[in-house]
Amino acid sequence: MAITIIDVAKEANVSPATVSRVIADNPRISEQTKRKVREVMERLEYHPNFQARNLAAKSTKTVGVIMSNSTSLAFQNPFFPEVIRGICTSAHASKYGIYLSTGGSEEEIYQEVVSMVQGRKVDGIILLYSRVNDRTMAFLKDAKFPFTMVGRPYKYEDEITYIDNDNQKIAHDVVEYLFNLGHRQIAFIGGNLEFVVSKDRLEGYQQALIDTGLFYSDAYFIHDEAIKATGNKSIKELMQLEVPPTAIVAHDDLVAYEIIRYLEELSIQVPKDISIVSFNNHSLSAYVKPPLTSVDISIFELGFQSANFLLEKIIDPKAPVKHHFVPTTLIERDSCGNIKMVGE
Structure with a gap:
């Protein structure tokens, strides 16, 4: 039988609400109580259902990362592991995960992004490319969904947050x-x-x-x-x-x-x-x-700052549009x- 939050609360001699606050790392809970509850969670092998928690909060705590090719092709280029390392570093600091696209063609990528947005699978999206007359970028803009780009957009440059080299x-x-x-x-x-x-x-x-x-x-x-x-x-x-x-x-x-x-x-x-x-x-x-x-x-920096910009937009949808050129050497x-x- 699966261990529940009630089982943890009973074993730790606290309320289920306290366990929930420990899971959320609420600053109002003392470090002593957090330590006690976490020890019980580990001993009972209790794993919080973060997906359910996030849905209740209308947040997935996940960002979508969209490449120009399928993952199998993209990772043949050393650019993508490094830029994703930068994204992950920023996302991890804010307790966000990433959802990598797997579409192999331009149409598959577009359909996957539509599914991410309409299904609320992610809180925001990073496009790791800028394509001329890109259908996916236009969809995200029209949907007013939080997104940033690694690369200068071909159109609507003043309306889209992006990071790039000059x-x-x-x-x-x-x-x-x-x-x-x-x-x-x-x-x-x-x-x-x-x-x-x-x-x-x-x-x-x-x-x-x-x-x-x-x-x-x-x-x-x-x-x-x-x-x-x-x-x-x-x-x-x-x-x-x-x-x-x-x-x-x-x-x-x-x-x-x-x-x-x-x-x-x-x-x-x-x-x-x-x-x-x-x-x-x-x-x-x-x-x-x-x-x-x-x-x-500065590939790592491109990824790191693109995630920072996206998280700003997720937290504050009215955050101003930003354009930033990363220095090169x-x-x-x-x-x-x-x-x-x-x-x-």
């Missing part, structure tokens, strides 16, 4: 960094342009070329989906141009690792023959060969060389 600026900065090393032919391997982060980084790259007096060429821009589809063919064609690039800006460290492998197959050495700089500064980036120069985008390693030193 992706246009950091892309601009890495081009300037390469320019100052003497590079004038700088290629860009970009991400999926359905996502705002990819669009912003491409725009930052293009603006930097203009500001440094260089020219943009379509031949120097490759979509990372093309690399996934054709393997090293795209990189081979890039390096066989009449004027090949001396440097590549990669959208993500994972893409950079792949590029380095393809270049090795073509007997092109990094950084002797070409330099590479990337974004995200994954933990492996210091250990690949050569160690990768990458922009540290260029971590210089061995994948970029001064062009003047090439061949010396």
